Amino acid sequence: MKIQSVGVIGAGTMGIGVAQNLAQTGHQVTLIDISEQILERAQVEIRHGLRLQNFFATRAGNTTEILARINFSTDYQLLDQAEFVVENATEKWDIKQNIYHQIDRICPPKTIFAANTSAISITRFAGNTNRPDKVIGMHFMNPVPIKPMVELIRGYHTSDTTIETAQEFLTQMGKDSIVVNDAPGFVTNRVMMLTINEAIFILQEGTASVSEIDRLFKGCFGHKMGPLETADLIGLDTILYSIEVLYDSFNDGKYRPCPLLKKMVDAGLHGRKNGRGFYNYSQTAKVKQTVKVA
Numbered sequence: 331m332k333i334q335s336v337g338v339i340g341a342g343t344m345g346i347g348v349a350q351n352l353a354q355t356g357h358q359v360t361l362i363d364i365s366e367q368i369l370e371r372a373q374v375e376i377r378h379g380l381r382l383q384n385f386f387a388t389r390a391g392n393t394t395e396i397l398a399r400i401n402f403s404t405d406y407q408l409l410d411q412a413e414f415v416v417e418n419a420t421e422k423w424d425i426k427q428n429i430y431h432q433i434d435r436i437c438p439p440k441t442i443f444a445a446n447t448s449a450i451s452i453t454r455f456a457g458n459t460n461r462p463d464k465v466i467g468m469h470f471m472n473p474v475p476i477k478p479m480v481e482l483i484r485g486y487h488t489s490d491t492t493i494e495t496a497q498e499f500l501t502q503m504g505k506d507s508i509v510v511n512d513a514p515g516f517v518t519n520r521v522m523m524l525t526i527n528e529a530i531f532i533l534q535e536g537t538a539s540v541s542e543i544d545r546l547f548k549g550c551f552g553h554k555m556g557p558l559e560t561a562d563l564i565g566l567d568t569i570l571y572s573i574e575v576l577y578d579s580f581n582d583g584k585y586r587p588c589p590l591l592k593k594m595v596d597a598g599l600h601g602r603k604n605g606r607g608f609y610n611y612s613q614t615a616k617v618k619q620t621v622k623v624a
């Protein structure tokens with residue numbers, strides 16, 4: 331049975347992509363964030379995303395019809411009929427914990443909660459609800475509308491029915507999925523976050539420049555993007571928060587965040603989403619290396 335009504339929480343990089351993808355596949359979406367300004371920007375980003383997708387793939391669909399399926403709001407109460415909720419808020423435990431308390435109170439008991447987190451334990455989210463069997467990890471890749479695979483995470487209490495429903499939901503979104511067990515960072519980000527963090531240490535130590543590091547990964551391994559370009563795409567703040575989650579979860583020094591990463595986040599260099607990270611995206615004509623190591 332098709333899931334019709336979906337709540338999407340967080341209208342940042344990931345929430346925008348999830349809402350757009352869902353609307354493109356015919357779902358009714360309520361997209362929630364904390365301010366009207368963020369939601370207005372989300373609408374602009376979705377228009378832009380659809381235009382780009384139409385330009386490159388000619389399969390995005392009609393922009394007006396797609397946007398009409400998304401209700402942009404700051405009111406959590408609108409989730410009282412949602413069949414499925416995908417949570418994509420900032421990768422901070424305190425923020426997400428409050429959200430799970432809130433939606434557990436508002437949504438019907440049968441509603442499934444999917445956490446789109448980079449590293450936080452799904453079992454921990456589930457423990458903050460009265461429906462731990464209906465909480466699952468749904469780790470989407472960025473940009474969501476064009477990435478075909480999703481990492482699905484089985485929390486300690488996640489039921490087989492929830493997993494089957496989540497797989498069916500992803501099929502409706504045009505996605506394939508692989509189910510893994512719950513562990514901080516799951517499979518993809520346990521490896522990816524360490525790779526990115528190590529690449530930043532290499533930059534900090536002066537072993538190679540930003541573009542040399544990225545070009546080595548592309549030329550030697552055939553990767554489409556190098557680790558520093560990938561970091562800019564994900565968001566340097568999200569990378570830092572995710573590595574901090576891994577460090578706290580495993581109590582293992584190998585996950586210590588690189589000081590240069592911390593400095594860049596403190597300096598407001600968050601990557602593509604605000605125009606500057608390891609590269610400068612504000613001059614559309616040419617993307618330039620931006621980072622100062624010292």
Ligand code: NAD
Nearest residue numbers: 340341342343344363364418419420421446447448472564
């Ligand atoms: P982001 O910083 O771009 O967006 C986060 C959004 O959450 C912001 O718009 C913020 O205003 C909103 N938010 C904060 N508190 C909220 C609240 N109480 N209610 C509703 N919205 C709230 O971050 P992002 O990159 O979109 O990441 C979102 C989640 O997805 C994180 O958990 C992240 O780890 C995960 N993730 C990110 C990527 C990626 O490539 N960026 C990939 C997979 C998963």
